[in-house]
Amino acid sequence: MTAHPTANGSRDGTVLTSPPADAPIDRATAQARRLVEALLRTDRTRGDLAAVADELGRIADQLEAHAPDVSDRLIDMWQGEGVTRHDPVTGPENVLAPPLVIHGRADGSVDATVTLGLPYQGPPGHVHGGVSALLLDHVLGVANAWAGHSGMTAQLSVRYRRPTPLFESLTVRARVEEVDGRKIRTTGEITTANGDACVTVDALFVTAMLPRPR
Amino acid sequence: MTAHPTANGSRDGTVLTSPPADAPIDRATAQARRLVEALLRTDRTRGDLAAVADELGRIADQLEAHAPDVSDRLIDMWQGEGVTRHDPVTGPENVLAPPLVIHGRADGSVDATVTLGLPYQGPPGHVHGGVSALLLDHVLGVANAWAGHSGMTAQLSVRYRRPTPLFESLTVRARVEEVDGRKIRTTGEITTANGDACVTVDALFVTAMLPRPR
Numbered sequence: 001m002t003a004h005p006t007a008n009g010s011r012d013g014t015v016l017t018s019p020p021a022d023a024p025i026d027r028a029t030a031q032a033r034r035l036v037e038a039l040l041r042t043d044r045t046r047g048d049l050a051a052v053a054d055e056l057g058r059i060a061d062q063l064e065a066h067a068p069d070v071s072d073r074l075i076d077m078w079q080g081e082g083v084t085r086h087d088p089v090t091g092p093e094n095v096l097a098p099p100l101v102i103h104g105r106a107d108g109s110v111d112a113t114v115t116l117g118l119p120y121q122g123p124p125g126h127v128h129g130g131v132s133a134l135l136l137d138h139v140l141g142v143a144n145a146w147a148g149h150s151g152m153t154a155q156l157s158v159r160y161r162r163p164t165p166l167f168e169s170l171t172v173r174a175r176v177e178e179v180d181g182r183k184i185r186t187t188g189e190i191t192t193a194n195g196d197a198c199v200t201v202d203a204l205f206v207t208a209m210l211p212r213p214r
Numbered sequence: 215m216t217a218h219p220t221a222n223g224s225r226d227g228t229v230l231t232s233p234p235a236d237a238p239i240d241r242a243t244a245q246a247r248r249l250v251e252a253l254l255r256t257d258r259t260r261g262d263l264a265a266v267a268d269e270l271g272r273i274a275d276q277l278e279a280h281a282p283d284v285s286d287r288l289i290d291m292w293q294g295e296g297v298t299r300h301d302p303v304t305g306p307e308n309v310l311a312p313p314l315v316i317h318g319r320a321d322g323s324v325d326a327t328v329t330l331g332l333p334y335q336g337p338p339g340h341v342h343g344g345v346s347a348l349l350l351d352h353v354l355g356v357a358n359a360w361a362g363h364s365g366m367t368a369q370l371s372v373r374y375r376r377p378t379p380l381f382e383s384l385t386v387r388a389r390v391e392e393v394d395g396r397k398i399r400t401t402g403e404i405t406t407a408n409g410d411a412c413v414t415v416d417a418l419f420v421t422a423m424l425p426r427p428r
Contacts, residue, residue, distance in 0.1 A: 024263035029253055031270035032246070036309040038277035039243055040300055041287055044307075046280050049238035052273055056245035059266055063252035066260050070332070070381075073255055078338050086254055088333060088342055093258075095250040096310050096333050118284070119302060119310050123424040124292050128302055129367040130351030134344030153343040156372040163366075163424060167284075210337040210377060 004083070004145040005104065012106035016142050017090040017099070018083050025093055032095045040118040071213065078212040089138035100172065102139060104146045109175040112139060116166050127164040132190055132199045135172050140186045140203050143174035149184045151205035164190055164198035174201075182207045218297070218359040219318065226320035230356050231304040231313070232297050239307055246309045254332040285427070292426040303352035314386065316353060318360045323389040326353060330380050341378035346404055346413045349386050354400045354417050357388035363398045365419035378404055378412035388415075396421045 005014050035056075042049075067073070077086050088096040090112075098120070100112040114135075122128030137156055144150050164170065174188030184205040189197045219228050249270075256263075281287070291300050302310040304326075312334070314326040328349075336342030351370055358364050378384065388402030398419040403411045 023258075024267055025253065025258050027267040028263050028270060031267050031274060032249060032253060034274035035246060035249075035270055035277070038274045038281065039239065039246060039309060040307060041281035041284065042277040043280045043282060044237075044239045048276070049242050052277065053238055053241040053245050055269070055273060056242060056249055059269060060245060060248035060252045062262070063249070063256040063266065066257045067252065067255035068257060070255065073332075074339060086332070087336065088345060093254060094333055095253060118287075118300070119308055121300065121302070123366065124426050125288060126424060128348070128352070129370065130348030131302060133347035133351060133370060133372070134342070137344030137347060138342070152337065152377075153372075153374050155374070156343065156347060156370075158347070158367075158370040158372075160367050160369070210340060212338050 004150070006148040007104055007106065007108045007146050008148065010104060012104075014104040016083065016102045016104050016110060016146060018085045018092050021092065029093050029095055036095060036119050037117050074213040087138065089135055100135065100139065102142050107175075108147060109173055110139060110143045110146050111171055111173040113169055113171050115169050118166070121166055123163060125166055127166060127170075129158075129160055129199075132160070132164055133158045133201075136174070136188045136190065136199065136201045137203070139172045140174045140188050140201065141205070143176055143186055143188070144184055144205055147176035147179075149176060149179050149205075149207060150209065151182075151184050151207040152209065153203060154206050155204040156201060157203065158199060158201045160199055162196060162198050165192065169193045170198075218364070220362040221318055221320065221322045221360050222362065224318060226318075228318040230297065230316045230318050230324060230360060232299045232306050235306065243307050243309055250309060250333050251331050288427040301352065303349055314349065314353065316356050321389075322361060323387055324353060324357045324360050325385055325387040327383055327385050329383050332380070335380055337377060339380055341380060341384075343372075343374055343413075346374070346378055347372045347415075350388070350402045350404065350413065350415045351417070353386045354388045354402050354415065355419070357390055357400055357402070358398055358419055361390040361393075363390060363393050363419075363421060364423065365396075365398050365421040366423065367417060368420045369418040370415060371417065372413060372415045374413055376410060376412050379406065383407045384412075
């Protein structure tokens with residue numbers, strides 16, 4: 001992994017998340033994502049779900065049997081200074097991540113386009129408000145890095161303006177508005193393809209980072 | 215499913231989320247959760263990850279082949295007036311959910327205890343700030359129902375007071391503070407076992423619900 005690219009000196013459209021790869025772990029994660037959705041979609045009355053539970057348990061056993069201590073895995077995960085591959089929003093190794101692919105723009109903003117399915121549902125047919133907050137918090141953090149001012153979230157104020165639809169292309173966008181000493185003010189929004197703002201956010205970050213495990 | 219229980223007329227400790235069940239779909243979902251964690255934990259250099267990807271893909275194919283149209287599944291998911299089994303925070307049928315089991319208290323508050331692992335990581339060894347926002351948003355919504363004032367999130371203000379640890383027991387707590395016409399003000403927090411407040415939230419909900427699919 002390499003250091004975070006910044007708007008100052010990188011080209012418009014720079015990918016700021018882990019590049020999609022064909023590594024076996026990425027492929028296994030992508031198939032597990034299909035499985036999460038399929039478990040919500042499939043007929044719950046069919047006969048072979050018990051067998052599916054057993055098969056999944058056996059695969060988990062097998063993976064756990066070859067897992068290093070969590071302290072060793074943490075050191076490995078956090079090696080290098082680049083973007084993570086394991087976070088729950090963009091990580092190609094994290095099944096929970098949709099995953100978002102975030103681009104840096106020449107005007108200093110960052111954006112990602114995503115379509116969310118049933119696992120992310122809150123109100124009927126719509127995105128869970130907490131999921132919108134999760135995606136925005138992460139994209140704001142990436143906007144900070146793109147502006148050269150990484151930090152940790154101190155305050156996140158999310159406004160829900162209209163329900164955010166599932167099964168439609170959404171754009172998550174963020175930019176740094178102001179830097180004052182250690183304080184970074186960053187805003188963002190989730191919009192539909194026709195430009196309606198569903199969720200907006202105004203957040204404060206502070207330039208502090210937790211130490212990486214060694 | 216039955217109507218939401220409320221503090222007025224239910225006993226202290228009432229479980230407000232879907233009761234844990236031994237249904238095959240719940241067991242398959244629980245095993246898939248183990249798999250999500252195991253994929254983050256396992257040795258990435260081992261030889262059989264490609265075979266795991268193929269096996270997971272085959273199981274997903276099999277589940278998808280028996281999936282009704284998404285519009286039919288949505289109707290089925292939203293039948294009845296009780297708690298959902300598919301949401302990304304408490305749903306026993308949603309792999310993304312830790313899942314939280316939320317209890318209603320006689321004093322009008324609700325709480326859940328949970329320990330989060332690697333899939334929920336943000337900063338090294340700590341919970342992703344957006345995940346904290348997701349859990350709080352949901353638990354606040356359940357607090358509203360317990361108080362008899364269900365609504366949709368209009369504004370969520372989250373304050374991060376100290377990093378929230380992974381691998382430790384956390385309590386997520388919420389209560390309705392004030393109801394003014396259609397506006398519901400609800401607060402909440404995430405605390406460690408020794409009582410440190412890591413994240414606090416102050417939110418505004420409005421009494422409006424999206425129609426259930428039919």
